[in-house]
Amino acid sequence: MVVRLEELVVIMDQEFALENFGKDPAFSRFLPDAYDSVLFDWKSQFEFPFTQRFNGLLIKGSPFVHRIFLAVFPTDHVLEHFIEKSSEGDLLFMHHPLLMECGDPRGRWGKGFVPIKENWIRGIKDKKLSVYTCHVPLDYHSSLGTSAAIARILNAEIVDGLVPIHVNKTPLILICHIDPTDTNSLIHSLKQIFEIPYVDFDGQKHPDIQKIAIVAGCGDKVHWMEAAEKKGVHAYITGEIHCHIDNAYGREKFSAMKEFASTTSMSLIGVSHSASEYLVKKTLIKEWLEHTIGIETVLIPQEKWWL
Incomplete structure (x- = not known):
């Protein structure tokens, strides 16, 4: 056509x-x-x-x-x-x-x-x-959004959200329930879904993951992760968990994230900005x-x- x-x-x-x-x-x-x-x-x-x-x-x-x-x-x-x-x-x-x-x-x-x-x-x-x-x-589209696509392929039920935008009240970060899994199994699934050789991982590994946060692209913001953790999230899935941009800004963000990762109870999983x-x-x-x-x-x- x-x-x-x-x-x-x-x-x-x-x-x-x-x-x-x-x-x-x-x-x-x-x-x-x-x-x-x-x-x-x-x-x-x-x-x-x-x-x-x-x-x-x-x-x-x-x-x-x-x-x-x-x-x-x-x-x-x-x-x-x-x-x-x-x-x-x-x-x-x-x-x-x-x-x-x-x-x-x-x-x-x-x-x-x-x-x-x-x-x-x-x-x-x-x-x-x-x-x-x-x-x-x-990113903010309720049915065609970047994070919405990840939720759909994971068969995740969206139950809450973070960072809503005034235009359409849609949240940027999706809080979802998924069928019980563990960190290693979730990483294995994500590698297949996004066709990547490895993920960027930090934080803790969980034997029982049922609540996740999803944000495509750059999710490497400590205050977003802190807010997700307060909502009982077990795994935080995004494009970038660590900034690897080779300048002062990138190194500062990387340092802040490493500090947070050493204290969080969540599994932090990055699947690459572009793939996500x-x-x-x-x-x-x-x-x-x-x-x-x-x-x-x-x-x-x-x-x-x-x-």
Whole structure:
């Protein structure tokens, strides 16, 4: 099925309530800093509504969309694959408009936010492709959200939440009941679900886990974990439990988390930032686009989840 880009953008903007959310609190800060650091005139190169909200249509291609490619971060691999495998008018739907090098808990620490290279932007425009990104509005979506996708695949019952947003009263952190399990079994399941070679683990191992907290992406905030623990959570599942960004900010956060981890009773499990957010694309978002809109989708998994 072919969909007019103009109509598709309206559907997606409305589904994720972009106008209600206003400026993305993260990328309205990080995107200008990243592109200004390399002297790239992002305001003239990206669509005007995006430069105001930092969500939505980033690059506008041909007026008819045949396929939507789904990814999380704009890595070189993802963008090269999109440009090579796409046809004029196809659209790339990502969670981030910047690459986020979060670092590898068993390898190299990351650089933090990295802008899309100018050659990829030029390649996308030359082929008349489109790019759409949605960050906070996707995280908070009640049925298509990043954490909601994790809860569904774990067959978890959502019973409470933390960090609600005023726009739709949906919590960012989901507190859930699950069938009884133990830490090692839960880690084994998560490695299979997210297709990762290892998790980042800290805290305590439990023989009987029945209550969990879920927050996709960067859940490495001590006050969030403290609040979850007060609600009786046994395991805290997120993308990043430790910040491995190689700067003063990253080292300070890492130190604070290590101190908390030495005292907590919870199992703290990180499945990588990108993998935790890719799950929603290959499940809920793919289903929504194909069944509700009727358009073909193509998945682009990241070449390395711990990046």
